[in-house]
Amino acid sequence: MSGSVSPLAPKSFAEMPPVRGVRMATAAAGIKYKNRTDVLLMVFDEPAAVAGVFTRSRCPSAPVDFCRQNLAGGVARAVVVNSGNANAFTGKKGKAATELTAQSASEAVGCSIGEVFLASTGVIGEPLDATKFAGVLSDMTTEAASDFWFEAAKAIMTTDTYPKVSTRSAKIGGVTVTINGIAKGAGMIAPDMATMLSFVVTDADIAPEALQVLLSEGTGPTFNSVTVDSDTSTSDTLMLFATRAAARDGQKAVTDATDPALDGFRAALNDLLRDLALQVVRDGEGARKMVAVTVEGAESDLAAKRIGLSVANSPLVKTAVAGEDANWGRVVMAVGKSGEMADRDRLAIWFGDVRVAVDGERDPSYSEAAASAVMKEEDIAIRVEIGLGSGKATVYTCDLTKEYVEINGDYRS
Amino acid sequence: MSGSVSPLAPKSFAEMPPVRGVRMATAAAGIKYKNRTDVLLMVFDEPAAVAGVFTRSRCPSAPVDFCRQNLAGGVARAVVVNSGNANAFTGKKGKAATELTAQSASEAVGCSIGEVFLASTGVIGEPLDATKFAGVLSDMTTEAASDFWFEAAKAIMTTDTYPKVSTRSAKIGGVTVTINGIAKGAGMIAPDMATMLSFVVTDADIAPEALQVLLSEGTGPTFNSVTVDSDTSTSDTLMLFATRAAARDGQKAVTDATDPALDGFRAALNDLLRDLALQVVRDGEGARKMVAVTVEGAESDLAAKRIGLSVANSPLVKTAVAGEDANWGRVVMAVGKSGEMADRDRLAIWFGDVRVAVDGERDPSYSEAAASAVMKEEDIAIRVEIGLGSGKATVYTCDLTKEYVEINGDYRS
Structure with missing residues (x-):
């Protein structure tokens, strides 16, 4: 447990008024x-x-x-x-x-x-x-x-x-x-x-x-x-x-x-x-970056949430974010393993405003530099369009860093 | 990617005979x-x-x-x-x-x-x-x-x-x-x-x-x-x-x-x-220890396997293994979150031959020294008795180390 405050901490705290009662x-x-x-x-x-x-x-x-x-x-x-x-x-x-x-x-x-x-x-x-x-x-x-x-x-x-x-x-x-x-x-x-x-x-x-x-x-x-x-x-x-x-x-x-x-x-x-x-x-343990995963076009809102959690919980997606690596292949993997309906050839993926994949393959105008620039931000938005329905959800996570392993591997001792 | 061979690699390789055809x-x-x-x-x-x-x-x-x-x-x-x-x-x-x-x-x-x-x-x-x-x-x-x-x-x-x-x-x-x-x-x-x-x-x-x-x-x-x-x-x-x-x-x-x-x-x-x-x-990325998770007494073999995978996939269990920490509380957590039937008060957990928890609480004769000695081994057996039925399964995993984060965070670059 390091004593330092998360780099993602609020810059200031809310003034809390009393609540009567x-x-x-x-x-x-x-x-x-x-x-x-x-x-x-x-x-x-x-x-x-x-x-x-x-x-x-x-x-x-x-x-x-x-x-x-x-x-x-x-x-x-x-x-x-x-x-x-x-x-x-x-x-x-x-x-x-x-x-x-x-x-x-x-x-x-x-x-x-x-x-x-x-x-x-x-x-x-x-x-x-x-x-x-x-x-x-x-x-x-x-x-x-x-x-x-x-x-x-x-x-x-x-x-x-x-x-x-x-x-x-x-x-x-x-x-x-x-x-x-x-x-x-x-x-x-x-x-x-x-x-x-x-x-x-x-x-x-x-x-x-x-x-x-x-x-x-x-x-x-x-x-x-x-x-x-x-x-x-x-x-x-x-x-x-x-x-x-x-x-x-x-x-x-x-x-x-x-x-x-x-x-x-x-x-x-x-x-x-x-x-x-x-x-x-x-304040996630070891977190350096915050990630919002938005899934749209899933069969239902519940399906969208499950796909979102599959992406947000994937150790490979989370380590890629930690490494500032625009590794959209891992997002494809996480969508594929979610168990929810997805059609590889309709999938599109954005990192921030940069569309990295579309119609089941890398975006024709893919720019590694543009995608990498997004990954250097503190707050990263990943958006996945499933292309099957109108189900939508956003889930939030943080990156998986060496500090997470350190905090949780050294914890009790 | 470090160039070194996994510490868990076989000490020698099988002599492979030809297979006709x-x-x-x-x-x-x-x-x-x-x-x-x-x-x-x-x-x-x-x-x-x-x-x-x-x-x-x-x-x-x-x-x-x-x-x-x-x-x-x-x-x-x-x-x-x-x-x-x-x-x-x-x-x-x-x-x-x-x-x-x-x-x-x-x-x-x-x-x-x-x-x-x-x-x-x-x-x-x-x-x-x-x-x-x-x-x-x-x-x-x-x-x-x-x-x-x-x-x-x-x-x-x-x-x-x-x-x-x-x-x-x-x-x-x-x-x-x-x-x-x-x-x-x-x-x-x-x-x-x-x-x-x-x-x-x-x-x-x-x-x-x-x-x-x-x-x-x-x-x-x-x-x-x-x-x-x-x-x-x-x-x-x-x-x-x-x-x-x-x-x-x-x-x-x-x-x-x-x-x-x-x-x-x-x-x-x-x-x-x-x-x-x-x-x-x-040969799991960054692996230092191999873990066999055996679940017995679940409602069915399928339930046992799901509970086993919940334990084996838990980042907190895997980082505890990496830290050689006999953190059986995280095994309780992973059983509880699996979604399968479990009765907290019937649960028993072993690390190797050391029973660490029984009847819903820490084993009365719990020895931190004995449990910690198990965690120092290269091969670690975690056994969970659910106490509800006869379902049984064993799943295998490795620990989650900083090297895993390093390999997968630095991968593409």
């Missing part, structure tokens, strides 16, 4: 790291509506199991997130640790255990000593402040080289609401010390069912369209909370996700999710 | 390389039975299309293989190049175009100048010799660091037959300069239909169970030829793959295919 505090509980914060507490003084999307792994962490169970209640009062230990593959001890943490949080905040949500990121298979939370959560509840987003983002970092924050505002029926989010992640997951976690809070008054639809729909083209290394965490967690404080400004509660009053909110939320997801890719 | 010659046609052979011609003086298995890519190379078409005839008289240019994604020019090559070969050998088989490996998207074959194939036909297997294996190398040869013998109805094979490949495919090609010849008298069944069945646990980087070539080709020369020793022709007379032959063939496939993995 949520307070936060961080602490150094000494779970694994020394001299840094490793616990985040979010407190909702009034019950907040909650929605969540979790890893599809068949081996989810204990906190993921715990959140899935509480999500049915639709109400959140507290969120506890720790870095340094994922509490994953920890058997009965892991379940006991989530229960003890939730117990401590419920006592500190004064809510039921069913209103507590948890997330952990860090080493897999190491028992998590939840007694470390008991000592800090009570003080954290008292100290928690509303203008603490940047510090919150820092407390949940693992191999991240920068904190990830984003904010948007929108109007619902003429009333302005705020949406703030934080995220962490540096591999699409390196379960030993990464994982994708994200927590988004709005002061809008939206019912849990509608919130869940908004979040689930928003995840597809954002967090579920980014990949660093094709490896999926046991702990991936994305949660959206609505504190409903905007009701005091006269915002009428929204209970149906299809309500046109949500149009502006949906757009702002999706934009924020995309911003956070791209910040995760741009 | 096939002669070979190599030549330097100057397709891409200088000062080395780059064309192989195999001649069957009597019509040989032929079977083939090809890439599943939707963007196959022109020679793959050509072979698939001729395979229906079931008869081979000539095989032309070149390295340096894959004749893939070359459009109409590519098809014309296969036709011209086959024409040259048919004239040189004196057979029909439908009895010629072709394979090309090398750069994608670069038109192949097939006129270079016309000048050499006639002389090659004259010179072709039966004791030329090692030279044949050398002529088809690209990023391979050693030639891959294997030989077995078996009895069919009391008559001894020989099986010889050569292979090339150093990524499960790096389409810009690798690809998996393999040609196997026996003097047994076996009809094409039976030969195809034997080959298709034999491919599953061998060539289709190895992966270097999860990338599938546009050009992968595995062919099996039977010259029928053993008929002269009284071997009775076999026309049915289920004939018990083939039991010994089938075992010998599968053993040879496995040997060649493992030689390909051991």
